[in-house]
Amino acid sequence: xxxxxxxxxALKAEGVEVVFGLPGGANLPTYDAxxxxxxxxILVRHEAGGGHAAEGYAKATGRVGVAxxxxxPGATNLVTPICDAMMDSVPTVFITGQVRTELIGTDGFxxxxxxxxxxxxxxxxxxxxxxxxxxxxxxxxxxxxRSGRPGPVLVDIPQDLSRADIEYEPATDVSLPGYQxxxxxxxxxxxxxAKAMANARRPVLYGGGGIVNADAGPEFVELATSxxxxxxxxxxxxxxxxxxxxxxxxxxxxxxxRAANYAMDEADLxxxxxxxxxxxxxxxxxxxxPRAKFIHIDVDPAEISKNVPAHIPIVGDAKxxxxxxxxxxxxxxxxxxxxxxxxxxxxxxRRQYPLGYEDSADSEIxxxxxxxxxxxxxxxxxxxxxxxxxxxxxxxxxxxxxxxxRWINSGGLGTMGxxxxxxxxxxxxxxxxxxxxxxxxxxVQMNMQELATCSEHGIPIKVxxxxxxxxxxxxxxxxxxxxxxxxxxxxxxHPDFVKLAxxxxxxxxxxxxxxxxxxxxxxxxxxxGPVLVDxxVTREENTYPMIPAGQxxxxxxx
Amino acid sequence: xxxxxxxxxxxxxxxxxxDAVSGHRTGRKHVLSILVENKPGVLTRIAxxxxxxxxxxxxxxxxxxxxxxxxxxTLTVDGAKHPIDQVxxxxxxxxxVLKIRDLEPEESVARELALFKIACxxxxxxxxxxxxxxxxxxxxxxxxxxxxxxxxxxxxKIEAFEALVRPFGLVEMVRTxxxxxxxGRGET
Numbered sequence: 245x246x247x248x249x250x251x252x253x254a255l256k257a258e259g260v261e262v263v264f265g266l267p268g269g270a271n272l273p274t275y276d277a278x279x280x281x282x283x284x285x286i287l288v289r290h291e292a293g294g295g296h297a298a299e300g301y302a303k304a305t306g307r308v309g310v311a312x313x314x315x316x317p318g319a320t321n322l323v324t325p326i327c328d329a330m331m332d333s334v335p336t337v338f339i340t341g342q343v344r345t346e347l348i349g350t351d352g353f354x355x356x357x358x359x360x361x362x363x364x365x366x367x368x369x370x371x372x373x374x375x376x377x378x379x380x381x382x383x384x385x386x387x388x389x390r391s392g393r394p395g396p397v398l399v400d401i402p403q404d405l406s407r408a409d410i411e412y413e414p415a416t417d418v419s420l421p422g423y424q425x426x427x428x429x430x431x432x433x434x435x436x437x438a439k440a441m442a443n444a445r446r447p448v449l450y451g452g453g454g455i456v457n458a459d460a461g462p463e464f465v466e467l468a469t470s471x472x473x474x475x476x477x478x479x480x481x482x483x484x485x486x487x488x489x490x491x492x493x494x495x496x497x498x499x500x501x502r503a504a505n506y507a508m509d510e511a512d513l514x515x516x517x518x519x520x521x522x523x524x525x526x527x528x529x530x531x532x533x534p535r536a537k538f539i540h541i542d543v544d545p546a547e548i549s550k551n552v553p554a555h556i557p558i559v560g561d562a563k564x565x566x567x568x569x570x571x572x573x574x575x576x577x578x579x580x581x582x583x584x585x586x587x588x589x590x591x592x593x594r595r596q597y598p599l600g601y602e603d604s605a606d607s608e609i610x611x612x613x614x615x616x617x618x619x620x621x622x623x624x625x626x627x628x629x630x631x632x633x634x635x636x637x638x639x640x641x642x643x644x645x646x647x648x649x650r651w652i653n654s655g656g657l658g659t660m661g662x663x664x665x666x667x668x669x670x671x672x673x674x675x676x677x678x679x680x681x682x683x684x685x686x687x688v689q690m691n692m693q694e695l696a697t698c699s700e701h702g703i704p705i706k707v708x709x710x711x712x713x714x715x716x717x718x719x720x721x722x723x724x725x726x727x728x729x730x731x732x733x734x735x736x737x738h739p740d741f742v743k744l745a746x747x748x749x750x751x752x753x754x755x756x757x758x759x760x761x762x763x764x765x766x767x768x769x770x771x772x773g774p775v776l777v778d779x780x781v782t783r784e785e786n787t788y789p790m791i792p793a794g795q796x797x798x799x800x801x802x
Numbered sequence: 803x804x805x806x807x808x809x810x811x812x813x814x815x816x817x818x819x820x821d822a823v824s825g826h827r828t829g830r831k832h833v834l835s836i837l838v839e840n841k842p843g844v845l846t847r848i849a850x851x852x853x854x855x856x857x858x859x860x861x862x863x864x865x866x867x868x869x870x871x872x873x874x875x876t877l878t879v880d881g882a883k884h885p886i887d888q889v890x891x892x893x894x895x896x897x898x899v900l901k902i903r904d905l906e907p908e909e910s911v912a913r914e915l916a917l918f919k920i921a922c923x924x925x926x927x928x929x930x931x932x933x934x935x936x937x938x939x940x941x942x943x944x945x946x947x948x949x950x951x952x953x954x955x956x957x958x959k960i961e962a963f964e965a966l967v968r969p970f971g972l973v974e975m976v977r978t979x980x981x982x983x984x985x986g987r988g989e990t
Binding site: 359360363364367368371373388420421422423544545546549550 | 892897
């Protein structure tokens, strides 16, 4: 069998139904095999769009997202999605064509050492040197991408090897002696953690994207509600705990709620689950949660004690550990009245510092209101993607995610241009769900071209541009910390987004009046096919509250 | 209040501030003995990991083992500068890394080989050879104006030899980097 056909068989054996990609010289054999392989292919307009779409697909479904690209520039265009998938632990496999073996190392046409370029930003990579390795490399790539701490895996295949005639035997067992992720969690440590939780007077559960990746949302909710544990989540974890809930403190971190950040600051026990104490969470590390002991549950041992020393480390999969932790905790029969003082302190913060903003007196649309309006227009029942910046933080604050895998954003790498293609991928993975993207007017222009893909394939995403005419978050930092010297943040003359949408074969709309916003959004949602809505919002609005970078939770402003 | 590298602080940073970034430190040299799959690119992955995480490799030695499919990488890292725990955990995440042992100095034997080319003539050759003798080193090449000496031992012995011969005129020196094996019957 031709190796390229064996590649298709291996993909099908891994359950792949759809791939995102763009052909070129070095992956011609792959695309020839794809022609009648029975795998759906979405022809993207830029490989970065394909890579982010694969991420969006993976984040929405939990299945492995796959993107294809040719050698050289095709492969280098995947670098940002690969790095994004690494930072956010997204299960993805990237298959690139490479120049034929005799040209490798000669600076041949469209040759790039994509293996070398991506070495620091992949979970693992396979630079195929023998065509007989191809099926096994694919199976190992999928195993690595989805197990343990998920992540991106690159398979780079020289063009000539794809044309080789090889024996193909279906096999999905993998042999990776150096890769044995710990998933179980040590029972003694779990017991110790339960005791610490039972003794805590001021506990906080701090969850992250690891809960979503482990599909451990229900187990997390059950643990949290087995007692009245206050719950906060990172921007990656939103949805793991239903947002409108009496135990929900809101998101924590740089733009988190005061209740969440102050609770972390005063906590005596922090139970971190699938979270990695990123600098956007801790602020000034030396003043982070100074009174707390830490239980840290994570599938990646390298995350434990990386930034904050853990008193009780538990390495393993949250899905395995949380039910056992719950069982141990229940066996202790604690008295939940011990948390009453703690809750009255938290309630005080909640009353004193609710999330809020000053609404406009006229028809002007405040950006925060735009998110609330979309929440209302969708009834909260939508997958929402975003780019990165102010609109991302406002969406995280004001769109109350009540289930995992509904909120898809670029948390770790902070990639502008992520939202639109990610929405496209999410919609392919979840055809029966409403998929919206809240985009920035700066960000959306970075992968705008995928609207053409959406039009062609009838992918009915609804994109709402929060248009303030600025690179808003950078402008906010220049205003607050750089003496209002607005250097290169005014986006100047915008394209006409409505006409642009129409040019791409999508529907374009513009909404400028607060009183018409919810109805206008409902109309956009009811329109068939992809829709791009240009929502004009207040130009200079800041995202608050905020822990200024490098400061402590106590120093929150706004 | 300065925070290193944060875009929110526009003050100029002093070089001392940059040096003061802290973490767990053991304060001593660590010898890591790493078994890896003998596959292309493995050394690049290890070296790349060190570069990416800002760790520095002091010495590095790579060679075959009794199993063709497995190679051994021995590297030394300064525990005063780097959090060794993070170094080993990150190394463990490399799929081709099979086993890592942080060899305790008391429980292992470490050796390094060095070649010294020392300037000498008839008047000083004898003295250099005498020093070599004390160090149980071997003279492996003798020329009219230079001599090459092979020294084997732990790194402090090699450094002591270097200090003694330097005044004669050290033309050049080549060191292999340390290799190490555990004491006793158990495998390293």
